Amino acid sequence: MDIYLLEAIINRILLGGVLALLALGLNLIFGVIDVVWIAYADIVMCGMYALYFLYAEYGVPLPVACLIAIIGVSILGVVVHLLIIAPVLNSPPLNQLLATGGLLFFLQSFATLLFGTDFRNIGVRLPILEFATMYISFARLIAFMVGLIGAVVLYLFLKRTYIGTAIRAIAQDRDIVGLMGVDQRRIYLVTSAIGGALAGLAACLLALQYDVHPFIGNTFGPVIFMICVLGGLGNMIGGFAASFIISQIIAIGGYYSNTEWSYVLAFTFFIVLMFIRPRGLFAR
């Protein structure tokens, strides 16, 4: 195989790991609470800012800064649920979409007001792995590995714990689970906290590779949303797989044609799939 093609594919697999983590968080929230958090990528932006200030401005050690950022975004997830999602839980989907869309603009404007429009970098410079004239970014490799570990931990949590089982049960049938004595409100809060924590983890991983600015969410938001819909909204395994499928279409398409066409190809694939399988690639 062409060594350059191989490099492009590996790089995209690594990016796919982070996208998969983001898709997991968004899908988890949609699957359980049945509300699409359009502002999910902007909540990631909040985590990136938290990490930047803790580590780069106040000198908190990186692992501690990451932990605080994850906990902080997790709490933000709960706050968002209580203040924005809970009041519109029984509203029509359009109202829910407008509420989370409003949150998106609020977070971007608030960040602009607080931090300005400058691009900020946490300044961590990781080494580069080189073998057989191929170069692999260590930052991406770490992001991929941690992303995968995060996904496995989430899977085990959902499969092996009581709360995880309750979360899955609510995702399958929220009315029946309520009748069986499960406190839906509590499960919603836990789900929002986990979704927030996943956004926080993704923020830590993305901050190693990207500058943080108030509009970084626009870079990832549309792609994550497309991935989630492609995999089937609420379907966590579907979203996980779809993130790698889309990543590879863009990588190979970009390699053989050009970067712009690779996105055209990915979105064409998405549209065609929506005609064939409107509920997503992995919908049952």
Added chain:
Amino acid sequence: MKTSRRTLLKTSAAAAAAASFDWTRAMAQAETVRIGTIYDLSGPFAAGGSVASSVGAQIAIDLCNEKGGIGGKYKVSAVNADSQSKADVAINEVERLINQEKVDIIDGVYASAHAVPLAAKVEQQKKILWITTAVATAVFKDKNLQYVFRAQIHSDQYGQAFASFITEHAKGKLGMEPQAVKVALIHEDGPYGVGVAAADESYSKAAGLQVVLKEGYSASAPDLSALVTKIKRSGADVISHAGYNPDITLFLRQARESGLRFKMLFGAGAGYSQLDKLRATFGKDIDNFCNIDPVPAQLLDPAKLAPGVGDLIKIMVERYKAKTGANDVPPHCSMGFNQTWVLLNNVLPVAKDKYGGFDPEAIRKAALDVDIPPGGTIQGYGVKFYKPGTPLSGQNERSTPVVMQNAGEHISVVWPTNIRTQDPVFPLPKDSVYGA
């Protein structure tokens, strides 16, 4: 009907108030010229030079007012708008400025993607669009615009500077014939990037350079690693990159991580002109990169400029630093200041004195009369607009870019050779992380 004293007093007071209000309003209208300014004060373009341009424009307006206003008589009042790095917002805001704020002159516009639709819209309404920063040649090319003017350089000139620099130095600096030099042209896919890349390609081919790759991408793309890999595969010696800020940092980071090596990278202004921001992210890694753009005024030798222009530069630099707290004054500040200053000092006084007012027709005629020789503006170039009926009607025919090179926090002019302040470092030194 009998009028009581109380009613009479009331009526008189109301009449006096109304009369005095109208008088005050009339005086205000007579003494103040309202100018709409539009820049991206939020969104990704804000930190890519748009805010710096808006600060430059505001300094020009403040300075004009401190000198008594236009022609020493008419104060300028700016009505500011934020286009939020979105073309649709830019169009709506200009619509608001024209129809609700009732301004006849729009000054500013950072992004070429906004300038193209705005030029058509403002032209249609026969108002004045005075572009300070956007560079795409496509804004004017074959449009025969009558009410849109730009003293700023245009994107074709980036290609000319790029190819001329390489042709001039290939043999002496690289030990290669120009025909052996491989160039890769990468660009964001808006009118700015497309315009610069098209000019790069055209002038490179005319100069006999080998264009081995030309590719666009979205400025908000989350990943450019495939593009970096393709540049590696192409074996390009020199890269020309027209981009904004988020995509430039992403490209340079992924280029480093992917082991991309080259002899030189030429930025085409925009994000590459925000040196302090790039330096904060990349430190010494970006030393000796070249950047093509209109010159930041403070780099010019005041002795070579018209009398008084050097003092103007000094004031602009001092005020920009005081307003922003920045150490580095980017070229975008000079662009915003320079173009706005020309409007306030060379166009509007003539419109009033010679053509009778500040209406679009008078301003248009006054703009076409402008004839500033080279050395007459803070950016060194002169100003004379192409006449209606010519392919670039409304564009300044005397604007010129320079090639700059940065080492540390110091920027040097390295091309055109006759005004350079330093011999160029070309190729990149071997100890550069990007050096081939």
